[in-house]
Amino acid sequence: MPRPVRIVLVGLVLAALASGVTGCSSDVGAVLPPGTRAGAARVAGPRVVVIGDSITIGHGLRRDQAWPELLAAADRLRLTDLGCDGAGVLAEGSDECSATDEELAEQAAALHPDVVVLQASSNDLGQDDDELAGASEQLVAEVHRLLPRARIVGISAVWDQDAPPAQLGTISTVLRTAVTGIGGAWLDLGQPFRGHPAWMQSDDVHPTARGQRALLAAVTGALRRDHLRW
Template sequence: MRTHRGGGHWWQIDWGGLPVWAVALSAVAIGGVLAGGAALRSSPASEVQYAPIVVFLGDSYTAGVGASDKALGWASLVGEAEGWRVRNLARGGTGYAARVTGEAAPAACGRDECPAFGEMAREGASLVPDIVIVSGGRNDIGQAPVDADVADFFDTLSAAYPGSRIYVTDVLWHDQAPDVVQELSRVVEADAQRVGAVWLDIGQPLAGDSGLLAPDGVHPNDAGHEAIAQAVIAALG
């Protein structure tokens, strides 16, 4: 507890994980005893700013792979800049259709199985987020056509998050995006807009600058994650 100038006291209450500040003001601090009695004049408490819950769905880029610390991944950086409570469900090796099972799964995402985006979406629905951000698709490149999987995902997403605002980004690449990546981005954009999601046209923030890549030459390093974060923040407006 700390003393407030004028004789009042502040204290903090943890309510659902959010700090709620309350204030008790003495009669002296608010001008003394009112005429006709000892009633105290009420003083409005400071407004508590609500921090939206935001679920991120995506692949290793969205999970923060390549950054020196998870807090420096682009999703975390965007969440910090926007004042969000981030719930990052992204998993390495995954996509609209791509998933990782068996012995490769622990290395890819730290779990026994790395689910595709649709399963991620169902997993996060219980969080009842205010916002959902989807970013991925690079792991679907080179597989069989995934147009139907993309459509199924957005149907699942729309049903699982009926009250959430949904944002979707381009399929990110580690250089200039080849035609197949751009084509998948257009498929994703069309299905996102079909269900009322907001398309974030962030382009390819890593294109043409190898200095934005981690030593593996694929994932963004700290500077690369910062570049993606700034592109997303700008697109959010």
């Protein structure tokens, strides 16, 4: 029986942070400064939209256990999570969302976010490498066109407890090239689940609550490693 398609936020995608200048920056002070989440009493924080897949929305868990929600709670971000099961740069999401990352970016633009974070996704495994490169460039260009004042942050794709397939690196590389090409920031998360089967749910695809916390730690660790500040 084939293994389930791994669903890893491509896109990586947080859309939010008003910077007041055109273009992107690797300064996370401009990307994710202190703020408040949507619905909180204070509303001074940056508006962040996440565009991704089922890992982004915490498939199989409570929504507030997903790493973007944990990040928002810690840093008081005004967060909207546009995660879509199965979505990728080329892969179309399933169920009620049924969208690609580019279509999710159009939804994000309507929210007028300040920062856009795109995470590369394993949902694009099996796609042609050249098509992936072109679609990644088109996605980033479209986000930048729709949200010229937003900051763009890219995040690498993650896998389960086993060694990742070779193409997963290509999926991350083409998105990184597109994001950094317009001045955006790139976060390499490594493979935080590798060697930790207990951090994966029974489907061997989606992380447990512990796995989501490990993913959050990988994000914050990448920020520190690259000397990027909130």
